[in-house]
Amino acid sequence: MGLITAVKREYEFVTGMLRILGGIKKVGAGSGVRVPDHIEKTVDKFPDRPVAITDEGDVSYAAFDTYANRVAHWALEQGLKPGDTVSLFMPNRWEYIAIWFGLSKVGIITSLVNTQLAGNSLAHCLEISGSDHVIVEGELAEAYSSACDAGAAETQAWVVDGELAGSRDFTSALNRQSSERPDKSLRADVVPGDPVLKMFTSGTTGLPKAALMSHVRALYYLNCFATGSKSTEKDRMMLVLPLYHATGGLCGTGCALSFGGAMIIKRRFSASAFWPDAVKHAATQFMYVGELCRFLVNSEPCADEKKHVLRCAIGNGMRRDVWDQFQARFNLPDIIEFYGSTEGNVGLVNAMNQPGAIGRVPSYLKHRFNIELVRYDMTTDRTVRDENGYCLACGIDESGEAIGRIDETDARFRFDGYGSEEDTNKKILRNVFKDGDAWFRTGDLLSRDKLGYFYFVDRVGDTYRWKSENVSTGEVAEALNFDGVEQANVYGVEIEGHSGRAGMAALVADQQMIDLDALREHIHESLPAFARPLFLRLQEAADTTGTFKFKKVDLVKDGFDPQRIKDAIYFDHPAIGKYVRLTQEMYEQIINGKVRV
Numbered sequence: 001m002g003l004i005t006a007v008k009r010e011y012e013f014v015t016g017m018l019r020i021l022g023g024i025k026k027v028g029a030g031s032g033v034r035v036p037d038h039i040e041k042t043v044d045k046f047p048d049r050p051v052a053i054t055d056e057g058d059v060s061y062a063a064f065d066t067y068a069n070r071v072a073h074w075a076l077e078q079g080l081k082p083g084d085t086v087s088l089f090m091p092n093r094w095e096y097i098a099i100w101f102g103l104s105k106v107g108i109i110t111s112l113v114n115t116q117l118a119g120n121s122l123a124h125c126l127e128i129s130g131s132d133h134v135i136v137e138g139e140l141a142e143a144y145s146s147a148c149d150a151g152a153a154e155t156q157a158w159v160v161d162g163e164l165a166g167s168r169d170f171t172s173a174l175n176r177q178s179s180e181r182p183d184k185s186l187r188a189d190v191v192p193g194d195p196v197l198k199m200f201t202s203g204t205t206g207l208p209k210a211a212l213m214s215h216v217r218a219l220y221y222l223n224c225f226a227t228g229s230k231s232t233e234k235d236r237m238m239l240v241l242p243l244y245h246a247t248g249g250l251c252g253t254g255c256a257l258s259f260g261g262a263m264i265i266k267r268r269f270s271a272s273a274f275w276p277d278a279v280k281h282a283a284t285q286f287m288y289v290g291e292l293c294r295f296l297v298n299s300e301p302c303a304d305e306k307k308h309v310l311r312c313a314i315g316n317g318m319r320r321d322v323w324d325q326f327q328a329r330f331n332l333p334d335i336i337e338f339y340g341s342t343e344g345n346v347g348l349v350n351a352m353n354q355p356g357a358i359g360r361v362p363s364y365l366k367h368r369f370n371i372e373l374v375r376y377d378m379t380t381d382r383t384v385r386d387e388n389g390y391c392l393a394c395g396i397d398e399s400g401e402a403i404g405r406i407d408e409t410d411a412r413f414r415f416d417g418y419g420s421e422e423d424t425n426k427k428i429l430r431n432v433f434k435d436g437d438a439w440f441r442t443g444d445l446l447s448r449d450k451l452g453y454f455y456f457v458d459r460v461g462d463t464y465r466w467k468s469e470n471v472s473t474g475e476v477a478e479a480l481n482f483d484g485v486e487q488a489n490v491y492g493v494e495i496e497g498h499s500g501r502a503g504m505a506a507l508v509a510d511q512q513m514i515d516l517d518a519l520r521e522h523i524h525e526s527l528p529a530f531a532r533p534l535f536l537r538l539q540e541a542a543d544t545t546g547t548f549k550f551k552k553v554d555l556v557k558d559g560f561d562p563q564r565i566k567d568a569i570y571f572d573h574p575a576i577g578k579y580v581r582l583t584q585e586m587y588e589q590i591i592n593g594k595v596r597v
Helices: 002-025 035-045 061-077 094-104 119-129 138-149 170-175 215-228 246-257 271-280 290-298 320-330 363-368 421-426 473-479 516-526 553-558 584-592
Strands: 050-054 057-060 085-089 109-112 133-137 156-160 195-200 210-214 236-239 262-265 285-289 312-316 334-339 348-350 357-360 371-374 400-405 428-430 438-448 453-459 464-466 469-471 485-493 502-509 535-539 568-573 578-581
Touching: 002 215, 035 061, 035 094, 035 215, 035 246, 050 061, 050 094, 057 061, 061 094, 061 170, 085 094, 085 119, 085 138, 094 109, 094 195, 094 246, 094 262, 119 138, 119 210, 133 138, 138 156, 156 170, 195 215, 210 215, 215 246, 215 334, 215 348, 236 246, 246 262, 246 285, 246 312, 271 290, 285 290, 290 312, 290 320, 290 485, 320 334, 334 357, 371 438, 421 428, 453 473, 464 485, 464 502, 469 473, 473 485, 473 502, 473 516, 485 553, 516 578, 568 584
Parallel strands: 050 262, 085 109, 085 133, 109 195, 133 156, 236 262, 236 285, 285 312, 312 334, 502 535
Antiparallel strands: 050 057, 195 210, 334 348, 348 357, 357 453, 371 400, 400 438, 428 438, 438 453, 464 469, 485 502, 535 568, 568 578
């Protein structure tokens, strides 16, 4: 039975990988295909099918293309030429995709700006985008104005559906343009290796960096998950993630745009509206990030969660504890978990429904991938090298930093970098296994089992030391999956007189429902003494990026000082044996060493 199971597993894996590789091979660098070529081919095949399903009605592929054509002619009217950049600052809507598609038709790069930004951070993104024009939706006029007040570089603003001082009306400008498809000769000098989009890192630890997204890389995203999920023209992809991010804006849209399917684009994610919307619009697929699924698992049951026709969820960051609950509660047949980053050259896909795994590379296919895990020292916060100065590869079930071999001759393994050469060089590890080699640093700690499945462990820097032991924030966060806890953001805080950092968890929790005594008992049963969070900070809402990644910098700076923090803080008091409300007096006793931790 074991042999038959193994043969079946490998057959399914190999056929699945061949299907995905076949899907991306047709749009590789050697094909000469660019993003607009690929999408126009779908438009011509399915002109009358819906590309977008909205509460106001369906939008056909032909109407989508017409809008994009007008955008292309608008760009030409402004004197823009291939290689120029236009910034797009707009919430989720079908026109968002049509705008960057239209600009790509005439070789223009679109800078997709995070809609959660304002002030200095938004000014920074507009500055480094290098654009002379920015398209702004009226809803974001105030945020845009705050960036101008913060010293954003002067650009011509074009407003959509609203008013913005000093702007011009984008919709009126489009209405004057031709609806005819611009001739391909206008993008003749654009090659697949040229950038089509600029996308920004999340900025969880500093100001965002602009990552260059080439046509060939974007095409991989548009096709890989569409092929892996066996998407067809009958599928309806529900998109609740922000379209300025690669997961929703390329991986998700590709499931529709590559095979003639439809997109159900929601303005933003709402746990209470998710299942009613999925049922109303007959969604068959949706894109997720891990925390989104955790929200749904922690939400109150509703009738629609049993009525949906979703067949597949695609995304990244779903931890094992959420995976099992999610699939069981919502009866979802397939979960396709993938691993990658907007700018990185490492990509993995788990299309085998292996709970918690982010992908697989069996030993017999290792030569087809560029990923390796190298030992990482949490104490010195750097990779470990041997006496010859080379990095050490990790063994089975040993965690280490994931790195990707940089190969400029293979588009899959290129690292196009950021707008800043300094930022680019910081992400490259050199002389890793031999002199002169170069590898992309993911900044993620992964492990690999004997079957070649990879598992996410933590972010480099998210792991901290306490009591001379390394603590994984991800492991602690999983242990905090408890009744009443909606979200758990784990980090380390310094305590004067102690080496390392003590564990602290910022919890979004129902303070009427949560039983801190029961939670403490659960934590003490689930985690070793050094890993148990010493402090709990109860919040009404977590501070996250647009893709639900936790921001930790300010939390770490706040520490556990009750004078700096308005939220309630609880301390696992060793003498009392309970989580007790932290007072200023108790804080000073901890700092002075009168209360031992």
